[in-house]
Amino acid sequence: MSLSLSTVSVPTVHRPIGLLAELTHRCPLACPYCSNPLTLDNVSRELDTATWSRVFHQAADLGVLQVHLSGGEPGARRDLVDLARAAHDAGLYTNLITSAIGLDNKRLSALRDVGLDHVQLSIQDIEAGQADRIAGYTGGHVRKLAFARQVVELGFALTINAVVHRANIGNVPALVALAADLGAGRLEVAHAQYHGWALQNRSALMPTADQVFQAMDEVERLREQYADRLVIDLVVPDYYASRPKPCMGGWARRSLNVTPTGRVLPCHAAETIPGLEFWSVRDHSLQDIWLRSPAFQAFRGTDWMREPCKSCELREVDFGGCRCQALAIAGDAREADPACSLSPHHAKMHALAEQAQVDPAQLAQPARYNYRGRAPA
Amino acid sequence: MAEIGSASGEIRPRLAPGVRLHFDKTREAWILLGPERVIEMEGPSHEILQRCDGTHTTAQIVDELATLYNADRATIEGDVLALLADLATKRFLVR
Numbered sequence: 001m002s003l004s005l006s007t008v009s010v011p012t013v014h015r016p017i018g019l020l021a022e023l024t025h026r027c028p029l030a031c032p033y034c035s036n037p038l039t040l041d042n043v044s045r046e047l048d049t050a051t052w053s054r055v056f057h058q059a060a061d062l063g064v065l066q067v068h069l070s071g072g073e074p075g076a077r078r079d080l081v082d083l084a085r086a087a088h089d090a091g092l093y094t095n096l097i098t099s100a101i102g103l104d105n106k107r108l109s110a111l112r113d114v115g116l117d118h119v120q121l122s123i124q125d126i127e128a129g130q131a132d133r134i135a136g137y138t139g140g141h142v143r144k145l146a147f148a149r150q151v152v153e154l155g156f157a158l159t160i161n162a163v164v165h166r167a168n169i170g171n172v173p174a175l176v177a178l179a180a181d182l183g184a185g186r187l188e189v190a191h192a193q194y195h196g197w198a199l200q201n202r203s204a205l206m207p208t209a210d211q212v213f214q215a216m217d218e219v220e221r222l223r224e225q226y227a228d229r230l231v232i233d234l235v236v237p238d239y240y241a242s243r244p245k246p247c248m249g250g251w252a253r254r255s256l257n258v259t260p261t262g263r264v265l266p267c268h269a270a271e272t273i274p275g276l277e278f279w280s281v282r283d284h285s286l287q288d289i290w291l292r293s294p295a296f297q298a299f300r301g302t303d304w305m306r307e308p309c310k311s312c313e314l315r316e317v318d319f320g321g322c323r324c325q326a327l328a329i330a331g332d333a334r335e336a337d338p339a340c341s342l343s344p345h346h347a348k349m350h351a352l353a354e355q356a357q358v359d360p361a362q363l364a365q366p367a368r369y370n371y372r373g374r375a376p377a
Numbered sequence: 378m379a380e381i382g383s384a385s386g387e388i389r390p391r392l393a394p395g396v397r398l399h400f401d402k403t404r405e406a407w408i409l410l411g412p413e414r415v416i417e418m419e420g421p422s423h424e425i426l427q428r429c430d431g432t433h434t435t436a437q438i439v440d441e442l443a444t445l446y447n448a449d450r451a452t453i454e455g456d457v458l459a460l461l462a463d464l465a466t467k468r469f470l471v472r
Contacts, residue, residue, distance in 0.1 A: 015403060017415055063403040065415055093399065093410040118395040118412045157395020159412050185395065185468065186412055231468060233413075 015063030030136030032369035053086035075102035088115030100147035152183035191237035244321025382462025391431035
């Protein structure tokens with residue numbers, strides 16, 4: 001059983017399934033791999049409650065099934081409960097993606113009462129000292145653990161998300177045990193994606209090949225061990241892959257992303273691609289943007305492809321991989337994702353991973369991060 | 378203890394926390410939604426899922442479906458048990 005979208009009105013355009021609502025770029029944490037852009041949207045220009053509510057209803061009319069209330073830290077929005085209510089009332093499966101900081105038990109209970117379906121909590125590592133250093137926020141880890149227990153007590157399904165990189169990838173087995181102990185039903189082990197802040201910190205974050213493959217082996221083993229209580233999702237990081245991922249399930253095919261100020265993007269990093277024209281929910285309906293905006297049309301389908309993608313039999317499987325990564329490493333967003341072994345830039349990507357690796361003896365040294373939103377150390 | 382999807386009459390399956398059944402007007406389809414998961418319900422699947430409410434036993438679900446579709450109970454039972462077992466493995470259902 002899989003979702004077939006055979007009822008769409010325009011044959012080559014699929015209905016979107018997911019909407020990532022970046023409610024704000026404000027965040028008390030300063031994680032060095034943050035997926036927000038280097039230039040953060042100012043609070044004074046954020047969409048108001050009524051506009052978000054309109055966007056949620058337009059999203060449901062367009063076919064979106066799930067909305068992810070994210071940020072920054074969505075708890076920084078004083079109207080978060082109203083926003084969750086609006087998303088639920090629009091008929092959307094409503095997921096909160098949070099760091100826990102700024103959300104007390106009272107607001108969490110209110111979120112449950114307005115119909116929030118699911119909570120995804122980020123943790124940075126297994127113990128407070130290192131976790132707080134990575135997040136750039138003292139006292140965060142302890143609050144996250146308390147929050148996770150409140151989430152489960154209130155009857156929510158809980159997903160733990162842990163971004164892994166050189167400093168914490170060795171702790172994957174302990175992360176799995178921690179997630180299970182907290183009562184999570186699902187754990188996402190996500191490798192840092194090297195766009196934006198993570199690209200700034202690539203040399204401090206990049207794990208060694210040994211670390212990557214050891215973690216994957218461990219997860220395989222742990223999946224079986226925890227099969228009755230925890231779903232573990234983990235993917236091979238692109239820098240060590242030989243096949244590209246179908247980034248976003250294909251450009252402008254399954255999901256869209258609305259920024260705090262209302263620009264609509266095919267993926268959260270799409271603004272790194274020069275020359276794309278993004279439309280705003282302030283000026284256009286979501287349906288118009290999905291069907292007609294230049295940024296969504298740019299890489300939809302397969303017509304834009306060059307070789308080796310153009311004639312590749314997997315072109316409708318991986319859709320050429322990630323456009324932002326093609327730009328960052330191959331120098332042009334129309335090239336094949338260099339994660340693909342058929343890309344002429346594939347060797348360069350491996351070389352970048354190797355260059356970024358440190359001497360094993362140095363692995364024990366604390367990495368120096370350029371923290372998101374703060375002056376370089 | 379009997380598993381969900383076994384023929385035991387005592388099990389009362391229900392949707393797991395964070396899982397709900399949704400009718401999507403744009404696709405005119407019943408869809409099971411969970412964390413990062415979206416499954417379109419084919420044929421009478423939604424009729425089975427609607428009865429996974431923690432009060433119906435598996436046997437009652439089979440009885441009601443057999444009546445609803447005026448079909449052979451043994452055939453319906455096979456279909457129901459297979460669906461319940463599959464969705465329990467994927468952690469969409471709990472008991």
